[in-house]
Amino acid sequence: xxxxxxxxxxxxxxxxxxxxxxxxxxxxxxxxxxxxxxxxxxxxxxxxxxxxxxxxxxxxxxxxxxxxxxxxxxxxxxxxxxxxxxxxxxxxxxxxxxxxxxxxxxxxxxxxxxxxxxxxxxxxxxxxxxxxxxxxxxxxxxxxxxxxxxxxxxxxxxxxxxxxxxxxxxxxxxxxxxxxxxxxxxxxxxxxxxxxxxxxxxxxxxxxxxxxxxxxxxxxxxxxxxxxxxxxxxxxxxxxxxxxxxxxxxxxxxxxxxxxxxxxxxxxxxxxxxxxxxxxxxxxxxxxxxxxxxxxxxxxxxxxxxxxxxxxxxxxxxxx
Amino acid sequence: xxxxxxxxxxxxxxxxxxxxxxxxxxxxxxxxxxxxxxxxxxxxxxxxxxxxxxxxxxxxxxxxxxxxxxxxxxxxxxxxxxxxxxxxxxxxxxxxxx
Numbered sequence: 001x002x003x004x005x006x007x008x009x010x011x012x013x014x015x016x017x018x019x020x021x022x023x024x025x026x027x028x029x030x031x032x033x034x035x036x037x038x039x040x041x042x043x044x045x046x047x048x049x050x051x052x053x054x055x056x057x058x059x060x061x062x063x064x065x066x067x068x069x070x071x072x073x074x075x076x077x078x079x080x081x082x083x084x085x086x087x088x089x090x091x092x093x094x095x096x097x098x099x100x101x102x103x104x105x106x107x108x109x110x111x112x113x114x115x116x117x118x119x120x121x122x123x124x125x126x127x128x129x130x131x132x133x134x135x136x137x138x139x140x141x142x143x144x145x146x147x148x149x150x151x152x153x154x155x156x157x158x159x160x161x162x163x164x165x166x167x168x169x170x171x172x173x174x175x176x177x178x179x180x181x182x183x184x185x186x187x188x189x190x191x192x193x194x195x196x197x198x199x200x201x202x203x204x205x206x207x208x209x210x211x212x213x214x215x216x217x218x219x220x221x222x223x224x225x226x227x228x229x230x231x232x233x234x235x236x237x238x239x240x241x242x243x244x245x246x247x248x249x250x251x252x253x254x255x256x257x258x259x260x261x262x263x264x265x266x267x268x269x270x271x272x273x274x275x276x277x278x279x280x281x282x283x284x285x286x287x288x289x290x291x292x293x294x295x296x297x298x299x300x301x302x303x304x305x306x307x308x309x310x311x312x313x314x315x316x317x318x319x320x
Numbered sequence: 321x322x323x324x325x326x327x328x329x330x331x332x333x334x335x336x337x338x339x340x341x342x343x344x345x346x347x348x349x350x351x352x353x354x355x356x357x358x359x360x361x362x363x364x365x366x367x368x369x370x371x372x373x374x375x376x377x378x379x380x381x382x383x384x385x386x387x388x389x390x391x392x393x394x395x396x397x398x399x400x401x402x403x404x405x406x407x408x409x410x411x412x413x414x415x416x417x418x
Contacts, residue, residue: 288415
């Protein structure tokens with residue numbers, strides 16, 4: 001089709017489509033012009049919306065008017081890209097399923113805890129362990145060494161059949177002192193396969209110790225999936241966390257604000273927060289506030305991962 | 321969160337400071353200011369935490385987190401010449417699933 005003809009047809013169809021779209025059930029059309037190697041130009045039609053009921057009839061009508069010189073595609077709902085996207089990041093609903101081999105971000109918990117997040121993998125005394133929070137794997141000091149660890153956690157349907165390991169060690173939460181970490185490790189049962197590299201964007205080969213020079217961070221968690229944010233404060237002391245058992249104070253903590261709403265929510269505890277430039281594991285997410293973010297959302301709090309590893313005498317495992 | 325360039329290093333001696341000196345000084349000053357803020361409000365239950373943050377110019381500020389706005393008037397806008405930023409965060413809870 002000649003370019004002028006294509007423009008004329010497009011203008012006419014826009015008027016007709018506008019009339020049609022006054023019906024609530026009508027498909028929504030976007031009309032344009034696309035280059036066509038064989039015929040010069042074609043009318044480009046993009047049909048949007050979840051499930052337009054009479055899209056086929058409309059396509060047939062357009063085909064006739066454009067004498068077949070039409071490039072039509074159904075594109076579903078088009079969303080703004082303000083929300084963070086990472087091509088290989090699983091959806092939160094996937095992270096709440098039973099998944100083997102184990103990967104970072106999955107739902108995990110002690111049998112008496114609802115659910116938290118499997119942050120990553122560490123080696124303790126040569127054996128591979130999963131890393132998360134004390135309040136996820138050790139039920140805030142109330143568990144015993146050897147208690148089972150379930151994936152998914154009980155809140156996501158995890159049962160005794162979903163055991164992947166057993167509680168090996170944790171750092172006590174002391175209500176009378178300045179705490180540094182809310183962390184625990186569970187040793188994996190024999191035969192449970194893992195993939196420590198499966199973070200969105202690729203493996204986290206190193207652990208960041210110092211405050212990042214660029215504040216951009218991300219995490220993958222059981223409830224809110226993959227989110228990005230920025231470090232808004234570090235070396236936060238006297239941070240008072242309201243545990244169900246009572247207030248506990250922490251020193252040397254990291255604060256993160258989400259780029260698009262909350263960086264985290266209940267169930268994301270245990271996620272490993274990583275810096276994006278350069279990529280490195282940085283912090284262990286454990287708490288969130290009810291407000292304080294610039295958009296009204298809450299803020300996220302995390303232990304420095306380097307401190308966690310020292311406290312648990314663990315080595316980070318970032319590669320297979 | 322990059323440190324301040326060309327900060328006001330306290331050393332005036334003949335030895336040139338290493339390039340990272342000014343940044344280290346800026347962070348050291350922020351840490352000292354944070355400590356004073358923490359000591360000053362150690363007995364105030366509405367102050368939930370005191371930390372360090374970055375500002376728009378690449379320098380550092382003292383960050384103060386509060387449980388409620390009623391305490392805002394008590395918090396100074398600067399401490400040891402370091403700017404203070406406050407946020408009212410409500411309560412902070414562990415993020416296990418509900």
